[in-house]
Amino acid sequence: MSINQEIENTHLIKRVALIVYLKSVSDQYKLRHYGDIVYFSKKMKYCVLYVNRKEAEEVKKEISQLDFIKHVEISAEENVNLDSKYIESQITTMAKEAEEKLQLEQEKNEDQI
Known part of the structure; x- marks a missing residue:
């Protein structure tokens, strides 16, 4: 049994990472409202934001429409075979x-x- 399958069987809240590309470095703080920022790259102007898996698509659409966002993508970490x-x-x-x-x-x- 893979680690992903074992996690699915627990009662933990499933979360997924959103990779959010910003137009300006200072705008990262505005994303705290949507989830937990776990990583931020000043040089590359992106951050990794964790949100609940059930709400990921909705949050992605909402964040994509903000004026300070270049691009948002959902992490492919679920597709990694562990x-x-x-x-x-x-x-x-x-x-x-x-x-x-x-x-x-x-x-x-x-x-x-």
Whole structure:
């Protein structure tokens, strides 16, 4: 069972992240009314705002209409597969690719000598 499935079975309030791109850095404080700001990038002018999953689409539409907002998107974190078997297979694949690259580099170095 994946972590996402285990969380679904709890009585916790399900939340989702909205990535909100701002026109001005100082406008981030106006978003506190809509949810919890957990991250803000001054350089990139965006913030991550957590809202209840049931209200996410409604809040996204409401925030998108504000004059100081460039763009709003819902995070794709729910689509990330956190199953341990899947992660292990990815690690194994990456290790094999890295090994092959190292062997190719060693062969090139030996040919040059």
